[in-house]
Amino acid sequence: MTKKSAVLRLSGIQRALLIYVVVPILVIVGVGIGFGLERINVQEQERLKEDLELLGRAIRVPVGEALAANDEEAVQRALDSVFEIGRIYGASVFDVNGNRIAVAGIAERDLSRSRVAQELVMTGEQQERVRQISGVRMFSHFIPVFDDLRQANGFIQINRQASDFDTAFARLSAWAWGIWMAMALLTFTIVIFGHYRGVGRYVNQLTESMHRVEAGERNYRASENGPSELAAIAHGLNRMLDSMQKNEAALEAHRLHEQEMQxxxxxxxxxxxxxxxxxxxxxxxxxxxxxxxxRARRLQKNNQDAESERQLTAIRGQVGRLTRIVQQLLNYCRPPAEQETLTSSVAIEKLLPEILDNISHEQPENGPRLSASVSPLSRGLQLIADEARLELALVNLVRNAAQVAEQHVEVRAQVACAQEEPMAEDKLNESKTNEDKKQPPCSQWLHIEVLDDGPGLPAGTSTESLVTPFYTTKGQGEGTGLGLAIVDNVVREHRGILIIENRIDGTQGCRVSMQLPLAVVNEE
Known part of the structure; x- marks a missing residue:
């Protein structure tokens, strides 16, 4: 909806204002105008009658004297003087019998048989009548004329067109009702546009805000402008939305916490x-x-047959495998260590060579070469961890790598900032230089990587699937599928991250990275 259509389209409040406020006011004003016009009409008619009466009185004395002296010329001059005043259509003088003596303008010829003449002579009081004279509707004012003895010796008739009264009133009514109509239109316009400018557009903004929030824009907030009452409503709406958003966030956090606990x-x-x-x-x-x-070991000692020796060695190998499976099950199901119980310090620089030495005794003479490297920042590092569990995880990783590697297995330990890739050797000195400059330290993590040059992981294999219990990429009877699951448990106990992927440095093989948060920095 455009701004123009919003102004022209009446809202509910505007309609209510027009119906319950403007229309009653205009009706009251109209009734007042009608009553006032009626009073003005009556007053105007009385005023016009008074004018005729004053004119009649003004010429009654000279006309009476002229009649007494039988001077018709003096009567005519008196009539002519009245007619010249204006707005008088006719005047005439009659004797007591109703015979016309003198005339000026439009007048009746004979009133000898007129009842008004008889009443006028008998009562001696003024009379008023509306009469047809020469086809024109006239208002006639009759004034008796007396002689010196106060005896009626005739009367004067002054005529004025009756429409003069109606014309004056019609003109006045037209002006009055025209002004009322103009005021009504002006009032309607002021109410509609004034309401929109002062209230309506802000109500529309509030309505639009509610519709947008209803449509899903939970972050949208209403504009807090306009009259103080509407601004207070907008402020209350925004506070309500903030409270709802905060409660929804709290509920979502509680739901996620419950899911995590579940x-x-x-x-x-x-x-x-x-x-x-x-x-x-x-x-x-x-x-x-x-x-x-x-018993298989005893039979090996007592039996020198080569075939029997081979079979007994195989039996002992399978027994050892079963024993390792049972031990791995026990290790996998061991209750996880709480973070608060991780209080022992582990020297990474000493732990890695010990692990490689232990694994080397399990490898055949033509097995892959095992090596470990510790970055300068990691030397002398004391990691807060459960040493036995950490050693168990690293032994599993190195053993898995040695089983698939062709020539070399390398273990690297280096320090990097949180959520960053491990720093290359050429950047370690730069980092150390930054520390010398006392730059703010970042949150540091220890990255322990085990790299082999074996065939790598099959396409589409993810870390999530590899750490699933009893899932293995080895052949039938070659793996239990618990080694990486145990490693994942240990990493989770230490609030770390385990990443298993193929090497991306252009070398064939697999890369397993244990990223553990550091709580203790290098000791001198």
Missing amino acids: RKLQYQEKMAAIGGVASGVAHELGAPLTIIDG
């Missing part, structure tokens, strides 16, 4: 169930597996 509860229930099963399996299989391994 997820944790489900996870703990799942871990408890798996832990119960794993504990039962470990209890029931631990002793038989130990017995089987012991």
